[in-house]
Each structure stands twice: as structure tokens, then as C-alpha cells.
Amino acid sequence: xxxxxxxxxxxxxxxxxxxxxxxxxxxxxxxxxxxxxxxxxxxxxxxxxxxxxxxxxxxxxxxxxxxxxxxxxxxxxxxxxxxxxxxxxxxxxxxxxxxxxxxxxxxxxxxxxxxxxxxxxxxxxxxxxxxxxxxxxxxxxxxxxxxxxxxxxxxxxxxxxxxxxxxxxxxxxxxxxxxxxxxxxxxxxxxxxxxxxxxxxxxxxxxxxxxxxxxxxxxxxxxxxxxxxxxxxxxxxxxxxxxxxxxxxxxxxxxxxxxxxxxxxxxxxxxxxxxxxxxxxxxxxxxxxxxxxxxxxxxxxxxxxxxxxxxxxxxxxxxxxxxxxxxxxxxxxxxxxxxxxxxxxxxxxxxxxxxxxxxxxxxxxxxxxxxxxxxxxxxxxxxxxxxxxxxxxxxxxxxxxxxxxxxxxxxxxxxxxxxxxxxxxxxxxxxxxxxxxxxxxxxxxxxxxxxxxxxxxxxxxxxxxxxxxxxxxxxxxxxxxxxxxxxxxxxxxxxxxxxxxxxxxxxxxxxxxxxxxxxxxxxxxxxxxxxxxxxxxxxxxxxxxxxxxxxxxxxxxxxxxxxxxxxxxxxxxxxxxxxxxxxxxxxxxxxxxxxxxxxxxxxxxxxxxxxxx
Amino acid sequence: xxxxxxxxxxxxxxxxxxxxxxxxxxxxxxxxxxxxxxxxxxxxxxxxxxxxxxxxxxxxxxxxxxxxxxxxxxxxxxxxxxxxxxxxxxxxxxxxxxxxxxxxxxxxxxxxxxxxxxxxxxxxxxxxxxxxxxxxxxxxxxxxxxxxxxxxxxxxxxxxxxxxxxxxxxxxxxxxxxxxxxxxxxxxxxxxxxxxxxxxxxxxxxxxxxxxxxxxxxxxxxxxxxxxxxxxxxxxxxxxxxxxxxxxxxxxxxxxxxxxxxxxxxxxxxxxxxxxxxxxxxxxxxxxxxxxxxxxxxxxxxxxxxxxxxxxxxxxxxxxxxxxxxxxxxxxxxxxxxxxxxxxxxxxx
Numbered sequence: 017x018x019x020x021x022x023x024x025x026x027x028x029x030x031x032x033x034x035x036x037x038x039x040x041x042x043x044x045x046x047x048x049x050x051x052x053x054x055x056x057x058x059x060x061x062x063x064x065x066x067x068x069x070x071x072x073x074x075x076x077x078x079x080x081x082x083x084x085x086x087x088x089x090x091x092x093x094x095x096x097x098x099x100x101x102x103x104x105x106x107x108x109x110x111x112x113x114x115x116x117x118x119x120x121x122x123x124x125x126x127x128x129x130x131x132x133x134x135x136x137x138x139x140x141x142x143x144x145x146x147x148x149x150x151x152x153x154x155x156x157x158x159x160x161x162x163x164x165x166x167x168x169x170x171x172x173x174x175x176x177x178x179x180x181x182x183x184x185x186x187x188x189x190x191x192x193x194x195x196x197x198x199x200x201x202x203x204x205x206x207x208x209x210x211x212x213x214x215x216x217x218x219x220x221x222x223x224x225x226x227x228x229x230x231x232x233x234x235x236x237x238x239x240x241x242x243x244x245x246x247x248x249x250x251x252x253x254x255x256x257x258x259x260x261x262x263x264x265x266x267x268x269x270x271x272x273x274x275x276x277x278x279x280x281x282x283x284x285x286x287x288x289x290x291x292x293x294x295x296x297x298x299x300x301x302x303x304x305x306x307x308x309x310x311x312x313x314x315x316x317x318x319x320x321x322x323x324x325x326x327x328x329x330x331x332x333x334x335x336x337x338x339x340x341x342x343x344x345x346x347x348x349x350x351x352x353x354x355x356x357x358x359x360x361x362x363x364x365x366x367x368x369x370x371x372x373x374x375x376x377x378x379x380x381x382x383x384x385x386x387x388x389x390x391x392x393x394x395x396x397x398x399x400x401x402x403x404x405x406x407x408x409x410x411x412x413x414x415x416x417x418x419x420x421x422x423x424x425x426x427x428x429x430x431x432x433x434x435x436x437x438x439x440x441x442x443x444x445x446x447x448x449x450x451x452x453x454x455x456x457x458x459x460x461x462x463x464x465x466x467x468x469x470x471x472x473x474x475x476x477x478x479x480x481x482x483x484x485x486x487x488x489x490x491x492x493x494x495x496x497x498x499x500x501x502x503x504x505x506x507x508x509x510x511x512x513x514x515x516x517x518x519x520x521x522x523x524x525x526x527x528x529x530x531x532x533x534x535x536x537x538x539x540x541x542x543x544x545x546x547x548x549x550x551x552x553x554x555x556x557x558x559x560x561x562x563x564x565x566x567x568x569x570x571x572x573x574x575x576x577x578x579x580x581x582x583x584x585x586x587x588x589x590x591x592x593x594x595x596x597x598x599x600x601x602x603x604x605x606x607x608x609x610x611x612x613x614x615x616x617x618x619x620x621x622x623x624x625x626x627x628x629x
Numbered sequence: 630x631x632x633x634x635x636x637x638x639x640x641x642x643x644x645x646x647x648x649x650x651x652x653x654x655x656x657x658x659x660x661x662x663x664x665x666x667x668x669x670x671x672x673x674x675x676x677x678x679x680x681x682x683x684x685x686x687x688x689x690x691x692x693x694x695x696x697x698x699x700x701x702x703x704x705x706x707x708x709x710x711x712x713x714x715x716x717x718x719x720x721x722x723x724x725x726x727x728x729x730x731x732x733x734x735x736x737x738x739x740x741x742x743x744x745x746x747x748x749x750x751x752x753x754x755x756x757x758x759x760x761x762x763x764x765x766x767x768x769x770x771x772x773x774x775x776x777x778x779x780x781x782x783x784x785x786x787x788x789x790x791x792x793x794x795x796x797x798x799x800x801x802x803x804x805x806x807x808x809x810x811x812x813x814x815x816x817x818x819x820x821x822x823x824x825x826x827x828x829x830x831x832x833x834x835x836x837x838x839x840x841x842x843x844x845x846x847x848x849x850x851x852x853x854x855x856x857x858x859x860x861x862x863x864x865x866x867x868x869x870x871x872x873x874x875x876x877x878x879x880x881x882x883x884x885x886x887x888x889x890x891x892x893x894x895x896x897x898x899x900x901x902x903x904x905x906x907x908x909x910x911x912x913x914x915x916x917x918x919x920x921x922x923x924x925x926x927x928x929x930x931x932x933x934x935x936x937x938x939x940x941x942x943x944x945x946x947x948x949x950x951x952x953x954x955x956x957x958x959x960x961x962x963x964x965x966x967x968x969x970x971x972x973x974x975x976x977x978x
Contacts, residue, residue, distance in 0.1 A: 478710025
């Protein structure tokens with residue numbers, strides 16, 4: 017049987033099925049294997065907010081998208097190249113995003129009368145010719161698995177349960193992936209359950225062999241390795257990266273970690289991970305509410321811990337009053353907000369960047385707080401360590417913004433060596449002769465951190481305004497003015513301790529694309545593509561929102577037009593316009609979905625064309 | 630796992646741990662109103678501190694908002710005056726992080742029963758090793774006189790000019806219901822008793838809750854007169870003493886019996902009942918504690934004072950430490966390199 021091979025730079029595969037079909041599992045396997053095969057990978061899980069949605073329904077569809085390739089894989093892929101659909105509903109839901117002439121691999125066993133009815137198809141799309149413009153591979157996976165496992169004395173349920181693994185085998189063949197990493201994973205995962213290991217390994221190989229031997233599968237696709245920096249890599253979600261970042265930061269600071277947190281989608285994975293880190297000496301409190309989450313952390317910070325609280329938008333609102341306390345007591349604290357679409361419960365499982373203004377200004381009184389934003393899943397690690405560094409050095413709460421997209425998405429992360437990371441060790445006050453609670457470091461303006469247990473440094477802090485230096489309660493008007501200004505100067509002074517902003521492309525000219533947070537992937541992809549096509553264009557990405565990098569104003573003044581794509585109605589735009597008095601063009605998407613690169617590309621082209629006309 | 634905080638946590642106190650109450654008085658003016666019941670709490674606390682044998686640097690007082698909130702400023706120890714209702718959450722975080730500290734929480738009926746109610750019940754439930762002193766004056770004083778969750782029905786205040794409509798919380802019942810292991814009640818007119826209760830609370834491992842009747846001269850003067858006045862209190866209150874029958878009255882001529890689950894007052898002077906018939910207090914009996922606490926608002930019964938319950942149970946902060954120790958013992962100290970590598974990684978050469 018002759019098979020041809022085609023080389024591709026990048027591919028987007030989407031595994032879709034019922035909630036119980038194990039799509040997240042095979043998606044994760046496929047992305048890990050692709051990383052192992054040397055590709056750049058970016059993935060996104062997409063599952064219903066219902067916990068166990070009724071089987072076969074449209075709203076019960078669960079999917080996992082994997083975008084992989086040789087270079088510049090910074091989004092989860094605008095369009096699907098290959099859709100694996102385990103039933104009628106998963107086909108129907110995902111078809112609109114499938115590329116023309118795209119590949120569909122379906123399990124025909126998921127297209128019986130009941131499935132068709134639940135999906136709302138009036139006739140079977142596999143038979144009525146409606147899929148003509150696609151390449152369809154229709155396979156009764158259940159029958160094939162039965163054939164493969166025939167004669168083995170196995171639990172009949174295993175046949176149904178391994179259909180995802182069969183589909184994974186086919187996908188591995190089609191995109192020329194090695195099956196060994198998944199075989200190893202199966203052996204490890206089901207250790208001690210020999211029949212489960214046997215069934216899964218045989219079914220995985222059967223899927224691969226099915227495609228290899230079946231005449232319908234004429235073409236195999238190969239995707240060359242990416243040229244990644246040498247080192248060890250793993251796939252990581254943004255939430256996992258935050259959890260690891262916190263543990264690593266505490267180790268680099270040589271102080272223990274405390275997390276006070278209340279469960280909230282889509283931030284809970286951070287709490288899950290950290291609550292399991294007991295053998296690393298980490299302490300956590302699953303608090304009674306969001307307020308106790310942050311206030312218990314403030315208590316731990318007073319006790320000398322690297323203290324942190326993790327949440328999403330509504331939770332940050334509840335923590336607002338306590339942020340003021342952290343500001344006035346000048347205690348180090350890392351607040352992570354994995355943003356979701358609001359207001360209120362909004363679209364709780366979907367991402368948005370709607371909390372920027374809340375993070376910047378959502379407080380009573382004059383309460384400046386540094387605000388950072390991670391650009392991607394793997395960047396969550398570095399930015400968490402950075403948030404901890406600033407919190408400890410400047411004795412201040414720091415808000416780190418991520419969102420439900422990069423929180424749940426994965427991408428390969430180059431695992432750092434501990435020694436490469438900065439030393440964050442704080443200096444606790446010890447000398448009673450030198451000590452005053454608000455006697456500031458002349459350089460950083462941070463106050464000393466004197467923790468209970470230190471003999472001779474007994475002192476009181478609290479929410480009432482304190483006298484400069486001595487820390488006594490003070491209602492003196494001029495002292496309040498001074499303290500407000502000092503707290504502001506301290507946070508603004510961080511500008512000298514953060515990197516300046518880099519501009520890619522033209523250093524000055526017509527159009528600058530300015531992104532922040534998770535819009536990085538789509539904006540950068542669009543920029544790279546248009547630059548390759550020879551367009552004159554510039555790009556910069558903000559990770560530091562407060563304070564802004566020192567050279568931001570200078571950069572903005574070098575361009576005639578500035579485009580800010582953001583998943584809100586123009587929050588960064590508002591801040592930039594009011595800070596630098598420059599007009600900004602907004603590209604705003606609030607659909608609970610990240611930008612597609614093509615959407616930003618189209619907007620850029622529209623702007624470039626307009627200028628010409 | 631050693632970190633730089635161990636340099637402080639494990640450092641022995643330099644010199645002898647010998648204090649007088651004066652050592653706990655900072656050089657600031659106490660700014661409570663003249664005659665405020667809070668003074669009568671501060672002074673026994675400062676008096677018992679030297680007796681505890683705890684180095685001063687290991688003592689922290691935490692407060693929320695209200696008149697009680699000023700307490701930390703008046704203690705020459707570490708202190709944290711926080712925000713309304715959150716003292717217990719802050720103190721919990723501190724105690725979990727630093728079990729080596731002796732943490733005292735000063736709070737009030739508004740701070741602890743209203744805005745901080747959620748933190749209160751959960752702190753009791755977890756049994757975090759904190760000493761909670763709740764200054765109950767049955768009114769919001771710092772905000773100048775509104776009714777609180779412990780104000781009685783019909784009470785006239787600035788925000789209830791026509792009388793309070795709600796029923797009040799009984800703080801000791803709330804604490805018991807939420808699982809507090811140590812629950813007691815005292816008042817500002819008997820320092821000796823208060824000192825005893827504070828000492829017992831300090832020695833208790835786990836959450837100790839003391840409801841302290843503190844008179845507010847400005848907004849609710851005389852609220853507890855009936856129970857605290859020397860002339861009246863023998864008849865209107867009953868002292869709970871572990872292992873002792875419940876006797877009260879000027880002539881110690883009355884006692885409490887249980888009729889089913891209902892406590893009743895019986896005379897001891899007419900030959901019908903003897904001391905042997907009376908209910909005997911047992912601090913370890915949590916059902917009895919609830920029954921006794923429930924006597925509080927019954928006009929036909931004396932109001933109980935003393936320790937309702939004192940149970941031994943591991944504290945939350947201790948369990949956190951134990952879990953860490955167990956994990957390290959069974960799995961070995963966490964290797965950060967392995968954690969970073971995760972379950973599956975690959976190498977690009």
C-alpha cells in the first residue's frame with residue numbers, strides 16, 4: 017500500500033467528544049508526545065461548566081485543542097486542521113471552526129439514532145453529503161476495538177473506555193508521532209492493573225495499525241522539530257506554573273510559603289497543587305471565604321512567610337478591603353488573579369482581561385499596588401517569581417494578573433536550574449538599636465520587616481495611619497500626606513528595578529501593536545506573519561502595568577498610531593491614554609474566548625490599508 | 630525544613646524570662662473613655678502575662694475594629710490592629726505560620742459576632758490555638774451607639790430608636806455550637822475571676838473563647854449591672870466550677886437541678902432538696918455545656934459565669950505541622966528539582 021508524506025510547519029488538532037470520553041486525557045498525551053518529538057506546542061482544554069453533563073448532548077461536549085509545529089507556536093491555533101469527533105454532538109459543535117478541506121476522524125458508533133437526535137442533526141451528516149468539502153475518515157472504533165481485544169478475558173467496559181486511546185493511535189499515525197511516550201505513560205498510570213495496561217497498549221497500537229493498513233489513509237504528515245534552546249522541557253499550564261513559581265520563590269527567598277485561598281474557577285488548580293506540597297514545607301489554609309484567604313495570608317506575612325492568595329475577579333473584589341490593609345502595613349504579599357469573564361458570575365469558565373482597572377484602582381483611599389501580567393502559560397512561572405521578588409524587596413502587596421486562558425492552556429516550559437533564578441532572601445530586622453517600624457531603606461523606601469519572635473523589636477502595626485519612622489498611631493495631617501506620598505513613591509520607584517520595554521520591528525513609525533497579558537500569543541503571531549510578508553510594523557508587549565516600564569512613554573511618542581488588542585472594552589487603552597495623553601486604537605473582544613491571530617491580523621491590515629487610501 | 634525564620638523562631642530568649650505587669654505597658658496613653666470596661670480587661674491581661682513564662686517577643690495581640698481594636702497598642706508585645714471583623718483570620722494565618730507564638734485576639738460583639746461572624750465560627754471549628762477575648766458591651770460604641778448582634782430585643786439605640794427587633798446571639802452558645810473547645814464568660818467588675826479565666830484560657834491548647842461583659846459608660850451604661858453589681862450578682866449569676874454542684878444565692882441557698890434536659894432552680898433551705906440532688910458541673914461534658922449556656926437568657930435562671938467547657942483536642946496549627954512532618958517522614962523531604970521536572974519531561978540537546 018503506498019502512502020505519501022507531506023511536510024507541514026504547523027498543525028492544529030482538536031480532540032472532541034462527550035465529557036466522559038477522555039478527550040482531555042488523549043489531548044494531554046498528544047501534546048506531551050509532540051513536545052517529546054521536539055515541536056513547539058500550545059494547547060487549550062475546553063470543557064463544559066457542568067460537571068457531568070448528560071451524555072451525547074451539545075452542551076456536554078468536551079474538547080482539547082493541540083497546536084504544534086516547527087516555530088512560532090504561540091496560540092492554540094485559529095482554525096482546526098484535523099478534528100477527532102467521538103460523537104455527533106462533538107462534530108456539530110466544532111465543525112464551524114474546521115478549516116476548509118480539513119480532516120475529520122469520526123467514531124461512527126457515536127452517530128446512532130439517539131446521538132443524532134441529541135445533537136439536533138435531522139439526518140446523518142456522515143451519509144447526507146454535507147461533509148463533502150472535508151476529508152472524512154469514518155470508523156466504527158468500537159467494532160475495531162472488539163476485534164483487537166477478541167479472545168482476551170477482559171472487563172467488557174474496557175472496550176468502550178479505550179475508544180479514546182484508539183483515536184489517539186490514529187492521530188499518532190497521521191501526524192507521525194512516536195507511540196512510546198504514551199505506552200510508558202499507560203504502564204505507569206495503570207501499574208498493577210495488568211488487564212487495563214494490556215488493553216490500552218493493544219488498542220493504542222491497533223489505532224496506529226488501523227491507519228497504517230487502511231487504504232483510505234493515504235497521507236501521513238510530518239512536522240519538523242522546532243529549534244528550541246537546549247535543556248529540559250515539560251508541558252505546563254499557567255496555573256501549575258504559578259504554583260511552582262510560588263514554591264520556587266519561597267525557596268529562593270529562604271523563607272517558607274503560606275497560601276490562604278478559597279476555591280474559585282479558574283484559579284483553583286493553584287490551590288490544588290500547593291495543598292499537595294506539604295513535603296516541601298509549604299503551609300496552606302483553605303479559608304472560609306475570600307476575605308479570610310487574603311487576611312490569613314497577611315497574618316502569615318507578619319510572621320515572616322512568603323504569603324500569597326490566589327483567586328479570580330469576584331474573589332479579588334472581596335479581598336479589596338484587605339489590600340488596603342496590606343498597603344498601609346507594608347507587608348509583602350503576592351495576589352494572583354486568574355481573570356474570568358465577568359461581571360458577577362459572568363462566564364466563570366471563560367477568560368477575559370476585565371480586571372485590569374480593578375487591579376490598578378479597585379481600592380479605597382490612596383493605595384498603590386504594583387501590577388504585573390503574565391504573557392503565556394510558561395511565563396506565569398517567571399512572573400510569579402518576579403511578583404514575589406518585588407513584594408519582598410519593597411515590602412508591598414503585588415497583584416499578578418493571569419487569566420483562564422493561560423491558566424488552563426499548556427505550552428512547553430524550559431525547566432530552570434535553581435541557580436539561574438534570583439536570590440530573593442529578605443533581611444529581617446534584628447537590631448533593637450537601629451529599629452523603627454517605619455524607618456525606610458533610603459534606596460527602596462521599604463520599611464523593615466521585623467517578625468514576632470525577635471527580642472527587643474516588639475512593635476505594633478495596623479490599619480490606622482502611622483507616624484513616619486516611629487510607627488506610632490498618628491492623626492497628624494502633614495504626616496498623613498507624607499505617608500501617602502512615601503507609599504506612592506516606593507511603588508513608583510520600582511520602575512528602576514524592572515526591565516525596559518523592547519520594541520520589535522521598526523523602532524519608530526506608523527503603527528505599534530501594544531499587547532498585555534494573554535493577548536501576547538495572538539498579537540505576536542499576527543505581527544510575525546505580517547512582518548514576514550514585508551509589512552512595516554512594530555510590536556511591544558507589557559508585562560509590567562504598574563509601574564509601566566520607564567521607556568514606555570518615549571516608545572509611544574515614536575509612533576503615529578497605537579493599537580491595543582485586549583479582552584475587555586479598553587482598559588489598558590484607558591490607562592495609556594490618561595497616563596501619556598496619546599490616542600489609542602482599541603481592538604476589543606469580550607466573548608469569553610481568546611483572540612485569534614487572524615482577528616488581530618485583519619485589524620492591522622485594515623489600519624494599514626486605511627492609511628494608504 | 631530550615632529557613633531563615635528558624636534563626637528567629639529557634640533563638641532562645643537572652644536573659645531571664647522574668648517580667649512584671651509594668652513590662653507589658655507601653656509608653657502610650659490609653660485612650661478608652663474613663664470608666665470603660667475595657668480597662669478592666671487590659672489590666673488582668675498585663676497582670677497574668679508575667680505568670681505565663683512566655684518571652685515577651687513570642688506574644689502577639691491581634692484585633693479588629695471597635696473599641697476593643699485599640700487593645701494591641703496598649704500591650705508592649707508584638708501587635709496587629711487590623712480591619713473590621715478580620716482579626717481571627719489574620720490571627721489564624723499567623724498562628725498556622727508560627728505555632729511558636731502565643732496569639733491573643735481582642736475583639737468585640739460587633740467585630741466578632743457580626744462582620745466577623747464567619748471567621749469566628751470557622752476558627753472555633755478548626756480549633757486554631759488562639760486566645761479570643763470578646764469585649765461584649767451589647768452595642769456599637771466606636772461608631773457611636775448603634776445596636777449590635779448581642780443587643781437585646783427592644784433595646785433603644787441610635788439605629789433602633791423604636792427598639793431592636795432582632796433576637797441577640799448568645800455568644801457562648803454560638804461558640805459551643807461551632808465547636809470551640811474552651812468557652813467561658815466573665816465580666817469587668819471582678820478582676821480576680823477574670824484573671825483566673827484568662828489564665829485558664831492561656832493554658833488551653835486550641836481555640837479559647839472568653840465572652841467578657843464590658844460596660845460602655847457612654848452608649849449602654851449599666852447593661853450588665855444586674856449581673857455584675859456586687860450587691861446583686863450572687864442572686865443573678867451562678868459560678869460554674871468543674872466537679873462542683875451548681876449552687877448560688879446570697880446565702881448559697883439555691884441550686885440547679887436538671888428536669889429532663891431543662892435546668893430548674895430549687896431551694897436548698899426547705900428540706901425538699903439537698904446538695905446531692907444538684908447538677909454537677911463537668912467541663913468535659915459538651916452536652917451539659919450547651920444546656921448551661923442556654924440558661925443565659927432565661928429570666929427565671931441565674932446567668933452562668935465561668936468555664937462552660939474545656940476539651941482536649943489537637944489544634945489546627947498542630948495538625949498542619951503534623952501533616953508536614955508525616956509527609957516528610959514517609960516520602961522524604963521534597964526535592965524541588967523533581968517537582969519542577971514533573972511527571973513527564975523531555976530533553977532538547
